[in-house]
Structure formats: structure tokens, C-alpha cells
Amino acid sequence: MKRRSFIRNSSQAGIGLSLLGIYACKETKKKEGEEMSGSEMTSNDVEPFFKLSLAQWSIHKMIREDGVDPYTFAEKAKNWGFTGLEYVSQLYDPELKDAGYSEEAMAAFVEKSNAEAKKYGLENVLIMIDGQGNLAVDDENERNETVDKHKIWVDAAAAMGCHAIRVNLNGSNDPEAWKRNSIDGLTKLCTYAKDKNINVLVENHGGLSSNAALHAEVMKAVDMDNCGTLPDFGNFCIKRKEDSWECDEMYDIYKGVEELMPYAKAVSAKSHNFDAQGNETEIDYVKMLQIVKDHGYNGYIGVEYEGSELSEEAGIMATKDLMLEAAKKLS
8 A cells, every 4th residue: 555755774674673672672571462552662651732543554564464353453553552543445355345345345344443443442533545546547437437436435434433535646647637637536526525524635645646746736726625635754756766666756755744734634654764763764753743733733643654674563653652752852
């Protein structure tokens, strides 16, 4: 689902292992299979200016590789000290996909997700939608089909008490065509979502959506109250080198977040690797959170760990601790 914005620097491996050791020491203190509580895993009790949510993509390896039930998402988030849940649609495939996203299958997804969120006293924040077509494709019929495919997720988000769905603006690689197609696709989807009290949020998620200035032009042109952005601290690679994950054209990440924040209704705190002091190696979290704060944002910021040097649990907690420490410096 997520596309990494930075290439992992192998020179950070030693530092990552150092951090891993810190968290491993904590993990040896708990019984086999037992989750660590939020109070055990953070020492920073300063009240931040934002609320903490967990992006489900942070545990995609647990789900896809280790066979963890995606419906344990709320339990894990609660144990790790989060209050909000950001679901990822594709992590419930093949269950939903195999059923053709039928009304019955979607109803079961909503019912089970709501039950778990209620059980652990957490708030359903949003659903990140992937694999449902291209909203900025040149072909209008395909674009309309994509809008229709997203409507079932608007309905699901409404039934779950979420405030938004996150969409991708994939399609044309021509800036003017992309902008025109994006405005059309978003306007149609937002018109449907408006009656459901659901916001449609576009993330900078690669391609022209990571050109924040162009992205902001689309927001301004759509000009609907329920159309907004979900700035991600790290997803600003516009173009990658052929047959490589290495970025060929990178948008300035701080300039990008600055340009997207006026339309933001959610924010994603991306992380990959950490140094010995617990700082993200590619993103200055104090600088990023200062930008977010300066725009008066005080809603949920979702932790989205995407690294490989730490376990998903350790990476999630390292990101959360970094966010709280950065917020402390800004208080």
C-alpha cells in the first residue's frame, strides 16, 4: 500500500540494532505472547497538541507474513497507547475481495471492526482505500467506475463513525490532464460523500500527488468542505528511477507539508529508521510538527512506521515516543 519515500541507508543498520536492543530488553520482561501496555512503553507524559492514532499499515507485516488477524488491530492499538484507528482496506483482502465487496461482506467488516473498537474504547478515525481503481485516469468511464467502487467505502466509513476515507490520485502522468481528471473524480466522489458526512482526503502518495503545489491546486479547484488532504511526512517522491526504488525526482518534504496543511483533515507521521538518539534519520520531526502546529491543526496524527530495522511493534513505539518528545519541545 505505502510506497517508501527514502531508500534505506545500510549505514544505519548498526544504529537500528542499538535501538532494537533497547526495545528487546523491554520485550524480555513480558510473558510469551503478552502485549506491552502503553504505560510500559513510553515515559513521556506531556500532553501533545494532537491526538494519537495508529495507521494499520504499521502492522501489515504482522498481518501478511505472520498471519495476525487484522481484527486484532484495536486491541494492539489500545495496548500501545493509541486512541484512534486508521484502517487500511487492502489488509482485509482476500476476505472482502474474494466476496466481490458484497453488501454482506462489507456489513460483516463494519460489524466486527465496530465491535472491536467499542470493546477497547477507541475511535474509528478513517479508512485508507487502495486497489479500487484510478481516480485521475484519462478515461472518463474508468474514472466513473473508480468513483463507484469508492462509494462502498464511503458507506462503510459512515457506518463505522469515521470522519473520512483516504484516497489516491493515480492516473495520468501529464500535469494538466492529471489536474483536470483529479478535479472531476474528486468532485463526483465528494458529492456522494457529502450526504454521508464523510470527508474525502488525498494523500501525497507518489506520482503527481506528491507534487504538493499541484496537489494544492486541485484542492482549491474542487473547493468542497469535505474534500481535503492527508499530508504524509515522507511520501514526496514524484518519480523513481527506471527498474529501481531509488527516487529520481523528490519534492521538498517540508515545503510539501506546508503547502498541503491548509487543506489537511488528517496527518500521517511516516518513519523508517532511527538514530541512537531516537530521531528519524530522514525527517526532522520537530520541524514537521512545528509546521503542523502553526496551521492550527489539533486533530489526529497517525503513526505510520514503514521501516525494516526494527520490529513493527518497536518501530511503532519509537515513532510514537519521537512524536511526543518533539511535541514536548514545541510546548
